[in-house]
Amino acid sequence: MVAFPLGCGTAEVIVIGGAVAGAATAAHLAAAGIRVLLLERASVPVHKVCGEFISPDASAMLAELGIDLTGAAPIEHVRLSAGAGRADAPLPFRALGFSRRLLDERLLMRAEALGAEVRRGVMVRAVAEGGGVALADGSVLGAERIVLATGKHDLRGAGRPRGTMLGLKMHFAKVPADLVGKIELRLLSRGYAGLAPLENGRLNLCVALERDGFESWPALLAALRMEGAEPLWPRPLAVAAIPYGYRHRGEGPAYRVGDQLAVIPSFVGDGIAIALRSARRVAEAIVAGTSPATIHASLATELAPQFRRARMLGWVLARPRLAVAAARLLPRLLASAASATRLRFPM
Ligand SMILES: Cc1cc2nc3c(=O)[nH]c(=O)nc-3n(C[C@H](O)[C@H](O)[C@H](O)COP(=O)(O)OP(=O)(O)OC[C@H]3O[C@@H](n4cnc5c(N)ncnc54)[C@H](O)[C@@H]3O)c2cc1C
Numbered sequence: 001m002v003a004f005p006l007g008c009g010t011a012e013v014i015v016i017g018g019a020v021a022g023a024a025t026a027a028h029l030a031a032a033g034i035r036v037l038l039l040e041r042a043s044v045p046v047h048k049v050c051g052e053f054i055s056p057d058a059s060a061m062l063a064e065l066g067i068d069l070t071g072a073a074p075i076e077h078v079r080l081s082a083g084a085g086r087a088d089a090p091l092p093f094r095a096l097g098f099s100r101r102l103l104d105e106r107l108l109m110r111a112e113a114l115g116a117e118v119r120r121g122v123m124v125r126a127v128a129e130g131g132g133v134a135l136a137d138g139s140v141l142g143a144e145r146i147v148l149a150t151g152k153h154d155l156r157g158a159g160r161p162r163g164t165m166l167g168l169k170m171h172f173a174k175v176p177a178d179l180v181g182k183i184e185l186r187l188l189s190r191g192y193a194g195l196a197p198l199e200n201g202r203l204n205l206c207v208a209l210e211r212d213g214f215e216s217w218p219a220l221l222a223a224l225r226m227e228g229a230e231p232l233w234p235r236p237l238a239v240a241a242i243p244y245g246y247r248h249r250g251e252g253p254a255y256r257v258g259d260q261l262a263v264i265p266s267f268v269g270d271g272i273a274i275a276l277r278s279a280r281r282v283a284e285a286i287v288a289g290t291s292p293a294t295i296h297a298s299l300a301t302e303l304a305p306q307f308r309r310a311r312m313l314g315w316v317l318a319r320p321r322l323a324v325a326a327a328r329l330l331p332r333l334l335a336s337a338a339s340a341t342r343l344r345f346p347m
Pocket residue numbers: 016017018019020021022039040041042048049050051052053054055058122123124125149150151152153155167168206207208242257258259260266269270271272273275
């Protein structure tokens with residue numbers, strides 16, 4: 001086993017994955033004086049499949065970490081639509097649209113500034129037997145504690161149950177005038193699409209769809225009435241088998257954060273807040289010497305009400321016409337649903 005070469009001995013903590021959850025965990029640990037090494041497989045900043053809707057809880061936790069979101073697109077209204085039907089309502093809070101490529105990069109730079117070592121372009125294969133992590137190049141790095149933050153991607157031996165939903169994302173050149181300051185949730189027969197403005201005047205389209213309901217990207221754009229919009233990439237980003245509803249309770253050798261700990265349905269738009277919250281709680285647990293099993297069980301219990309409310313809302317949204325009709329009749333229902341699905345941890 002190769003020791004973590006930061007002068008002497010092995011790393012106190014290795015964090016696997018350097019997006020929201022991993023970078024925030026590394027930042028908290030480094031701020032607490034822990035020697036931390038973060039391994040990220042991408043060698044340059046990359047886009048992630050995400051609606052890029054930053055909830056107020058996420059904004060507050062990012063501010064606490066010293067992350068500047070100046071220039072983010074303000075989002076103060078919500079629209080629910082299905083076919084030609086639509087309902088609009090003011091959001092009961094102010095959210096932001098901010099691209100993940102930029103956000104994750106700022107978090108990684110913050111972790112580095114606080115003293116974490118960040119290595120990019122390092123692919124981890126598995127958590128090694130007896131501790132440490134096995135890399136794709138065949139080497140093994142030692143550490144006293146390991147944090148699993150690989151998000152939507154599972155490591156060998158640490159898999160989650162496979163879901164049936166497919167996630168797709170594309171950026172478009174312009175935000176249509178009627179979507180400025182607004183997030184729109186377009187309900188489809190086998191899923192939903194989120195449209196949100198971003199910091200650079202672009203529009204993010206992010207879709208979660210049952211795998212067998214996906215025909216082709218052009219057919220999906222036609223169903224969303226977006227054939228005329230100007231895409232910025234040759235093809236969409238995609239992620240398969242999203243395990244919505246998953247909450248890790250088990251033991252295992254590693255601490256889990258972000259989507260490796262829990263995967264909230266994405267229409268709630270609070271996965272980033274859960275990633276940031278779990279990062280802070282797991283960092284505190286590591287500093288206090290709390291075991292992975294104890295902190296996982298505690299986080300699973302804390303998240304249970306939010307997951308329950310998301311499940312109930314999911315039942316309504318799976319009936320597009322009913323959902324839009326109810327929201328048109330009582331626009332306050334939309335605002336209440338948006339509030340009800342927020343993170344309710346003490347901050
Ligand atoms: C369709 C969809 C829409 C969503 N919309 C929103 C939204 O609008 N708002 C919101 O708050 N949440 C949203 N979410 C949820 C949010 O995207 C996730 O909760 C969040 O990305 C979790 O962050 P993470 O750091 O755990 O994982 P990820 O963002 O998946 O990042 C994992 C990181 O680990 C790295 N990695 C993976 N495998 C390895 C490996 N083997 N070795 C080294 N590095 C590795 C990856 O390169 C990546 O950088 C959405 C999710 C989906 C699927």
